[in-house]
Amino acid sequence: MEQEEQKRHQSRGFLSRSIDALNTARSIRTFATGVRLAGATASLLPVWLPIAVVIFILLATFLIVGFTGAPGTPGTPAAGPQQPHPTSPPNPPITPPAAPSDLRQAISGQFGITMNGFDQQHLQWAWDKLWDVSRTNFITLVRGTTITASSDSEQTGCKTIRLAQYGPQELFNVALIHELGHIILNCSKAYAYEQEHAGVWRTEGGVTRYAQTACTYPPQNRGSWQFRSEDYAEMITYYLNPTAWAQTARCAGRQLNPYLNNGYPLHYNLAKKVLGAYP
Numbered sequence: 001m002e003q004e005e006q007k008r009h010q011s012r013g014f015l016s017r018s019i020d021a022l023n024t025a026r027s028i029r030t031f032a033t034g035v036r037l038a039g040a041t042a043s044l045l046p047v048w049l050p051i052a053v054v055i056f057i058l059l060a061t062f063l064i065v066g067f068t069g070a071p072g073t074p075g076t077p078a079a080g081p082q083q084p085h086p087t088s089p090p091n092p093p094i095t096p097p098a099a100p101s102d103l104r105q106a107i108s109g110q111f112g113i114t115m116n117g118f119d120q121q122h123l124q125w126a127w128d129k130l131w132d133v134s135r136t137n138f139i140t141l142v143r144g145t146t147i148t149a150s151s152d153s154e155q156t157g158c159k160t161i162r163l164a165q166y167g168p169q170e171l172f173n174v175a176l177i178h179e180l181g182h183i184i185l186n187c188s189k190a191y192a193y194e195q196e197h198a199g200v201w202r203t204e205g206g207v208t209r210y211a212q213t214a215c216t217y218p219p220q221n222r223g224s225w226q227f228r229s230e231d232y233a234e235m236i237t238y239y240l241n242p243t244a245w246a247q248t249a250r251c252a253g254r255q256l257n258p259y260l261n262n263g264y265p266l267h268y269n270l271a272k273k274v275l276g277a278y279p
């Protein structure tokens with residue numbers, strides 16, 4: 001299944017590139033026609049007729065392709081109907097719009113996530129990060145969550161989180177996605193692939209130092225579920241923060257992102273299955 005999935009992604013990438021190449025060739029052809037036309041205007045009037053026909057055909061072709069082509073963002077692979085995930089959202093623009101004047105309201109309206117007690121800086125970071133990951137299935141899987149600013153971070157209920165206003169931005173992004181990652185496993189069970197994750201965890205072990213140690217738990221509270229739960233959140237976190245250092249909970253300094261150099265391929269592929277392609 002994984003190989004088929006990868007092949008499909010690869011072939012789609014190849015297809016996109018082929019279409020790009022086709023479009024480029026078409027642009028060059030149109031440009032060449034334009035140059036020829038400029039030279040012809042001075043004298044040969046009868047030559048206009050076939051050229052006009054060619055232009056008409058080119059225009060008609062362009063219009064037909066334009067209207068029947070995929071509606072995805074230019075330059076990005078289409079993520080909608082070809083994704084196997086049943087909750088795939090439509091493609092949003094890659095670049096966030098200008099910061100809304102009321103960020104808290106915008107986050108609630110756009111992503112269905114309520115953020116209580118956060119300052120403007122952290123609302124801005126949350127807006128940017130949620131927008132960034134909204135081209136995946138992530139938002140669909142965590143919509144309805146309430147996040148309350150706090151002195152530390154944890155999931156407190158099915159769709160409630162306490163989250164500290166960390167800095168710098170990279171650490172805040174990691175913590176935000178980590179806590180929301182717990183929501184997927186606990187509250188979007190139908191799409192979480194929990195059993196498959198248990199197998200991945202048994203095979204590859206914890207994906208980060210935090211997943212391996214669960215260092216924030218008292219030792220007597222660290223059981224299989226706690227390790228698997230933290231590993232799941234970490235699997236999601238570093239898939240959606242591929243340039244970030246592994247630094248959750250900061251209980252063991254920071255390590256390189258676990259997915260660098262094709263690390264933890266089973267975790268990576270499962271995250272891709274849950275969330276869809278990213279970035």
Ligand SMILES: [Zn+2]
Pocket residue numbers: 178179182229230233
């Ligand atoms: Zn956690």
